[in-house]
Amino acid sequence: MTISLYVRHARKARVAAALLCLAALSACGGQPAADTAGSAPSPAPTTRFSENGVTVTLSVSDWKASEGTLTAVFTPEAKGFHLYSTDLPATGIEGVGRPTAVGVTGALKAEGRLKAAAEVRSISVPGVDAPVPVYPDGPVTTTLPVRADGNGDATVLVGYASCSTRDGCTIPVSDRAVRLRVTGDGPAFEAP
CATH class of the missing domain: 2.60.40.1250 (Thiol:disulfide interchange protein DsbD, N-terminal domain)
Structure with a gap:
C-alpha cells in the first residue's frame, strides 16, 4: 500500500470515528445534532x-x-x-x-x-x-x-x-x- 493511499484510509477512519462519537454523544445526552426538531419529553416513571x-x-x-x-x-x-x-x-x-x-x-x-x-x-x-x-x-x-x-x-x-x-x-x-x-x-x- 502506498503512503498516500494509507493517509486517505486513515483520514476516512478518523472521520468515521468522529461521526460515531458525535452520534454517541447525542444518544447519551450530549449536545444534540443541529437538525433535532425540539426535545422529547422525559419518559414517564x-x-x-x-x-x-x-x-x-x-x-x-x-x-x-x-x-x-x-x-x-x-x-x-x-x-x-x-x-x-x-x-x-x-x-x-x-x-x-x-x-x-x-x-x-x-x-x-x-x-x-x-x-x-x-x-x-x-x-x-x-x-x-x-x-x-x-x-x-x-x-x-x-x-x-x-x-x-x-x-x-x-x-x-x-x-x-x-x-x-x-x-x-x-x-x-x-x-x-x-x-x-x-x-x-x-x-x-x-x-x-
Whole structure:
C-alpha cells in the first residue's frame, strides 16, 4: 500500500470515528445534532413486577401541577388466562375470583375511580350460582387519576387474580406494595 493511499484510509477512519462519537454523544445526552426538531419529553416513571402468573407494569404519566395518571397494565404470562373485573367484590362471588385493584396511600391520593380499558363479560363457573364478571383473556390496562398530597413516600397497592377455564387459577395477589417517592419534580418509583 502506498503512503498516500494509507493517509486517505486513515483520514476516512478518523472521520468515521468522529461521526460515531458525535452520534454517541447525542444518544447519551450530549449536545444534540443541529437538525433535532425540539426535545422529547422525559419518559414517564415506570416499574414492573411479576407475581403468580401475571406481569404488572406501573407508570405515572401526564404529571402537571401535582396531578397525573397512574396506569397499571396487567399481563397474564400464559395464554388463555383472564383477570377479574375491577367491580368484583373484594372476596369474589361466592368466594370465586378477586378484583383487579390499584390504590394509593401516603403522599399520593386517588382523584377518582379505577377504570379498565377492556369490556367486562360474564362467565359461568361450576358450583357458582351467579355469573362472574371478567375481562377477555390477555392484558388489561387500568388507569387511576392521582394527585400529590405534598412531598414524601407513597405506596401503590395492587391486587388481582388470573384464571383460565382450562388450566384453573393462580393464587390471588392482594395489596402488593410498590413504593415510590413524590417530590416537586413528580413521582419516582423505588428500584425493585
